[in-house]
Amino acid sequence: MPMPQMPPAHPFDDDKLREECGIFGVVGVKDASNFVALGLHALQHRGQEAGGIVTHDSVEGFQSARRFGYVRDNFTSQDVMSTLPGPIGIGHVRYSTAGSKGQTAIRDVQPFFGEFAMGGAAIAHNGNITNANALRRELIERGSIFQSSSDSECIIHLMARSLQRNIPERMEDALRRVEGAFSVVAMTRTKLIGVRDPLGVRPLVLGKVGDGYALSSETCALDIIGAEFLREIEPGEMVVITDKGVESHFPFRRQSSKFCIFEHVYFSRPDSILGGRSVYETREAIGRELANENPVEADLVCPVPDSGTPAAIGYSLQSGIPYAMGIIRNQYMGRTFIEPTEQIRNMGVRLKLNVNRALIQGKRVILVDDSVVRGTTSRKIKEMILDAGASEVHFRIASPPTAWPCFYGVDTPERDKLLAATMTEDQMAEHLAVDSLKFISLDGLYRAVGQDQGRNSKCPQYCDACFSGEYPVVPADMVERGFEMKSAAE
């Protein structure tokens, strides 16, 4: 039977890097599934293709529901939620960054479940395992039977092969074999488990809700359930939460943190807290840095909504050039146009964004966007602004040029599709036919996220591989498939 295919969130979403997944878990509350559904709803920006919830109840045992589409369309009906009883549950929302792309099978939708001698366990994974091919080959040779095409399923099979006597220890064993980026939320009958990879590439936070606890990709999902944000799970940390409280372990060799700097720029919601600071504040600081580094005479600063908004406000405050909503977003765009045909793609930007003509006419406009990936959207937005009568268009970008793909759980086009991989900044400006195009520098971005001295080139404080080409973990699977890492001369 053909599988239903989810529409993209917007027809031109392929011109943005797409965050991969959101994960959420809760223990020690009545009807955990309701909390998980709300948490996933708040994390929907991290994945809109499909979602799943697993719960455990002493009478019904483990129960799960996995569906294509939005959380609000699947996990609000009594019919579904009444099948997910119990005081403990985990959930996952996804785009496909590994496993089947395009036409996804429901078997690739997480959480995954495994039945072990000591009981069952479910896991939800955010990130990407960079040695999944090699692990999969080895596991299949040794008799494992895979159900999905997802890299995350390797974790379940590695756990099944571990000789440890309890599930958290088996998970430690399994994750020691795994390379790449992972934040994991897992559950047994009685335990909620959270783990971050030794570099802490992807986020994971801990909250307190009533007598129970919650784990989430972002703090905005704690807010929606009224949970108190306690702290971030540290890179390389595993927390095991039971009715006795939170136990913390550090099962991996300690390494210096390499959190994804793009979470600050774009992926995380602006009302989340990262590294002790609101994402909104950081984005405003990025805009200020951008104004200092790349001033230009103009009449208006306009964001490309919505993700460019805080940086545009920062740019305006720093430069003294008035801020204006020169482009208005149609909030109700979304699932209306389910066929991503070429014709719809071409209309895409106009369906979603409209220029506020009265503001723009005759003005020199600075457009602030979070990133340039393929450049197709930037070009169309520039045309709309010029059609509306702007006299000049200057692009200011709140991230450095995206010249390398991400292999740590973010959906990026192949390298030759990235505008910045094949063109210099001047060539890009010419290609987009704008009056000027400038990006924040890597050092400027580091300063904006709170590193006053900028980037430490000997040991960068963050993962910034998509800008620098310096991958903190060698993407072994991709190298095997022919990906060429940056050479020393580059």
Ligand code: SF4
């Ligand atoms: S490569 Fe870029 S998007 Fe991927 S984890 Fe690193 S900083 Fe984030």
